[in-house]
Amino acid sequence: MAYIELNNDLPGIRGLMAYRPETEKALNALAETLLRDDDNTLTRGERELIGAYVSYLNDCFFCQNVHGALAGHYLDCNIDEIDAIKKDFYSADLSSKMKSLLAIAASVQKGGKNVTEGQITAARNTGATDKEIHDAVLIAAAFCMFNRYVDGLGTWAPPDRQFYVNRAPQRAEEGYQSSVYK
DSSP states (O other), rough: OOOOOOOOHHHHHHHHHHHOOOHHHHHHHHHHHHHHHHSSOOOOHHHHHHHHHHHHTOOHHHHHHHHHHHHHHHHHHHHHHHHHHOOGGGGGGHHHHHHHHHHHHHHHHHGGGHHHHHHHHHHHHHTTOOHHHHHHHHHOOOOOOHHHHHHHTOOOOOSSSHHHHHHHHHHHHHHTOEEEEE
């Protein structure tokens, strides 16, 4: 049960958005741009993976499972493979560019000033563009906010991880701009 009365039984951020629909539009627009915009050289799966990884580092069960399931959907892998990436992305079958962006995201999760010029140079050396670096930082920062919003108000999350896997195709199809209440 959430710390405040939400007047709905929706899980995670969905319940919070139903409680304050005036903030839903802006938050969903941000998520839509960061995670789904087609004018991006990072795939939707890669961007969802960054969000899932930061949510994992923040120990936000709801967000890491929603976005981990979406990353798995887009990257054509299962939730166990996503878990393995979150636990040790350096050993995962990811491009060196993606590994460098996840390292930057991990630094952002600790605090923006933890990102180093060396990490940026390393990312560029793996082929990351300035826009990809920018977006990795902004996705990481946004997910820190989303995670703190979800957990800071004590929202509930379905414990069965299959719930998230089952919803991923629908969310991938509808995106974030559509109503979260469907």
